[in-house]
Amino acid sequence: MGRFHFHPISLFFTSTFLIYLHLKFKSSLSFLSLIVILIYLSTYFLTESQNQTKLNEGNYQAAVTVSSTPVIDGNYMKGTIQTELGEKLTYSFLIKSLEEKNLLKKIQTGDVCVFKGELEVPKSPTMPNAFDYKQYLHDHHIHWEFKIADIHSCHAGDFNVMTLLQKHREKGLTLIEEKFPSSSEGIVQALLFGERRLLDEKVEVAYQKLGIVHLLAISGLHVGLLVGGAYFLFIYLGITHENSKKILILLLPVYMILTGGSPSVIRASFMVVLYFIMGVVHKKFTATDVISFTCLVLLLVNPYYLFQVGFQLSYIVSLGLLLSSKVITMFSSAFVRLLIVSTVAQLCAMPLMLFHFYEVSLISLPLNMIFVPFYSICILPLSILAAVIVSFSSTLGMPLVTILHIILDYSHRFVLNAANISFTTLTTGKPPLFFIVFYCITSIVLFLRFEKNPTLKSLYKPFCGLLLLFFILFHLSYINPQGRVMVINVGQGDSIFIQLPFNKGNFLIDTGGKMTFPSEDWELRRNVYSIAEDTTIPYLKSIGVTKLHGLFLSHGDLDHIGEALILINKLDVKELVIPKGFIRGELESEIVEIATKKKINIKVVEAGDHLLYKDFMFRILSPSTLSESKNDDSMVLLAEIGGLKWLFTGDAEIKSEEKMMSAYPNLKVDVLKIGHHGSRGSTSDQLVDQLNPSIAIISAGYQNRYQHPHDEVMEKLRRRQISIFRTDLQGGILYEYKGNAGTFFTHPPYDEVK
Known part of the structure; x- marks a missing residue:
């Protein structure tokens, strides 16, 4: 029960709210x-206290009920199941053949199958500010x-209403998948059923980056x-009218199930149900009373909703619009109303978006003004x-499908x-507490x-206050005396980020x-994990970094440079540093070619060179004379960071080490x-x-096939009482660090390996 604590922001606003109620209204209201x-x-x-498991780690076999539509992507299958004890599990399965894949596609929600495998504890995030999948599963009682x-042994399970509705949902998703083009099916599934697994990842990321991703989720707009x-x-x-309301009161809970039950759908549907109930019983309540009541009821049913981004955004934006409705209705111009609605929604969502996603789109407001009506009037209908x-007649429906696809x-x-x-x-990084507090205060004053x-003149001072806040936020890094060295957990590979004060x-x-292996067509996955896009870039964004003053590629092995092209295209790279003899294959050639096209300065270095960035210097200790081995010709860097001497060795092997020791006999590092x-x-x-280090860092994949690090190396380090940090x-x-003093942290913070 240690997860829940009053975050400083929530403590501040809760206390302020209670004091405001006590002073403005009756003390009974604050009580x-x-x-x-x-x-x-x-x-x-x-x-x-009740969210506990009854199972144990290790081998497990049981007849389980499939509780969600199995997702099959290439040779990979995943989903959720429910045991006979009622406990939910998330599962994954690597499909071995095309025949097996076709059989697995027949599994439906509600089916009972015998699953055999191994239960593993979900892993905590291994990078700062990363998505906590373990906590996410815990909040879903997994x-x-x-x-x-x-x-094996799959068969239909017992009939129940929930399973029936889930099967209708699956039929709808399958119909869309069969009848709509691949570039359109993901959008239609998202709009009608709240299912986004077939959305083109690039399109979804673009919508999110531009601040219009809410259009791809079923929200109050869609429900309305x-x-x-x-x-x-x-x-x-x-x-x-009365019977219409009664019918919709019965149908909306069904609609919530068919659309996946996201917080925004539940909130909007619940509010409509309450309005209709009040209409039937002839009672009147304000919209703010209704939205407050739905919020409290949902939190009473599932208190974990409070920590979901969708729930937070849905309620804060909806409440902001409701409280602004008086001002919105004062204007007769549809354009002005749309402008005010979009602005209010943006201002309300801003602190949450920055807190969770670390960036803001400068064109989000005009795009929302264009795309909200576009989706409301055209795409959704x-x-x-x-x-x-198309569900009744392909002949009649396909022309509409084609028109929608073109649009x-x-x-x-x-x-x-x-x-x-x-x-x-604009990428801000995770904003500090003072920014969130003052942003909210300034926004409330503006409203x-x-x-x-309601004139532009009245907005001048609070608007200038918001601009000042963002100016301070974007320039915090220039007054920050702290620096960092982050050994990024990239699995079996190397990637080290250095940020100067x-x-x-x-x-x-x-x-x-990542190493890739030849695959058949049926094995290819729609969504492929990318270290750069899923780990490195999100981490850099979380600390406000979008520019690299130097990208150093030690040598041409895939586990060291495999993500270079993505990083060069996604980030502002000023200089590419490579060792002499770097180009030995197609990937190395392509990296240099793309860097040249993007007018990135390319430096080819060798032993004895120095790279100076203002008052910070890298010394190049290798390669000197080239060999036939990429590893032995790795670029080796020496730098003094935070009061410590660091040696970054790439994949340099013993022959390269001997050359270094001979060339630099007095070299010592920390x-x-x-x-x-x-x-x-x-x-x-x-x-x-010779180096006599006090700390050793090993970057390797968890339970990697090469069994790195080898026992002999670990024994050498332990024998010399060198502190060891391992990414695996x-x-x-x-x-x-700050100045010449610093501290090492691990994520998750396990005890230091001895």
Whole structure:
């Protein structure tokens, strides 16, 4: 139960809110609010105490019920199941053949199968500010990842209403997948069923980057349009207003299940149900009362909703719009109303977006003004109409599908091109507490002043206050005296990020990379994990970094340079540093070619060179004379960072080490990045004795096939009482320093390996 604590921001606003209620209204209101908070805390702790597993780690076999639509992507299958004890598990399975894949596609929600495999504890994030998948599963009452070895004896399970609805949902998703083009099916599934697994990843990232990703999720806008359309249809068919409301009260819970039950759908549907119930019983409540009641009920049912980004955004934006409705309705111009609605939504969502995603789009406001009506008037109605008609008749429906596909194709191109314009997005990093507090205060002042006097003149001072806040936020790095060295956990590979104090330089040594093997067409996956896009770039964005003053590539092995092209295309790289003899294959040639086209300065270095960045210097200790080995010709860097001497060795092996020791007989270091991931072909006794490091860092993949680091190397280091940090056991390794003193941290923070 240690997860829940009052974050400083929540403590500040809760206290302020209670004081405001006490002074502005009656003390009983503040007392009632305090009681509500205590009820929530009690509910949370009770839920947390019962959110425990009954299973044990290791081998497990059982007849389980498939509780969600299995997702099959290439040769990979995943989903959730429920055991006979009622406990949910998330599972993954590597499909072995095309025949097996076709059989697995027949599995449906509600089926019972025998699953055999191994239960593993979900891993915590291994990088700072990374998505906490383990906590996410915990909040969904899931405590194990089930690595499946075999699936057999599948048959239909017992009938129940929930399973029936889930099967109808699956049929709808399958229909869209079969009838709509691949570039359109993901959007239509997202809009109609809240399912985003088939969305083109590049398109989804572009929508998110531009601040319009909410259009791809079922929200109050979608629910309102669907309910309004259904209500109008019922009235047209001669059903009375009261009976129409009663029908929709019954249908909306079904709709919530069919669309996956996301917080925004539940919130919007629940609010509509309450409005209709009040209409039937002839009671009147304000919109703010209704939204507050739905929020409290949902948190009482599931207190974990409070920590979900979708829940937070849905309620804060909806509440902001409701509180601004008086001002919005004062203007007769549709354009002005749309401008105010979009602005209010942007201002309300901003602190949450920055806190969770670390960047803001400068063109989000105009794009929302264009795309919200575009999706409301065109895309959503056309998607519904095309899906409904094509389900009855392909002949009649396919022309609509084609029209929708053409429109979406052009809109996707526009979005992708807009997202690629670098100056339209500002990356702030995770904002500090003072920024969130003052942003919220300034925004509230802006809203109050505009409500009192709805003119542009009334917004001048608070708007200038917001600009000042962002100016300070973007320039914090220039007054920050702290620097860092981050050994990024890239699995079996190397990637080390260095950030100098006062924004004097950002450098990345190697990029990591995944080995690829020949695959058949059926094995190819739609969504492929990328170290750069899923680990490195999100981490850099979380600390406000989008520019690299130097990208150092030690040598041409894929596990060191495999992500270089993505990083060069996604980040502003000023200089590419490579060793002489670097180009020995197609990938190395392509990297240099792309860097040249992008006008990135390319420096080819060898032993004896010095690279000076303001008052910070890298010394190049290798390569000197070239050999036939990429590893032996790795670029080796020496730098003094945070009061420590660091030696970055790439994959340098013993022959290269001997050359270095001969050329630099008096070399001593404090931190040694162990060569070649701890292979026995590197890190000789002579090297360790001559360098005499106090700290060794090993970058290797967890349970890698090469069994790095080798026992012989570990024994050498232990025998000399050298402190060891390993990415395979301790995740990302961070050294934060100020001046000549610093501290090492690990993520997750396990004890130092001895």
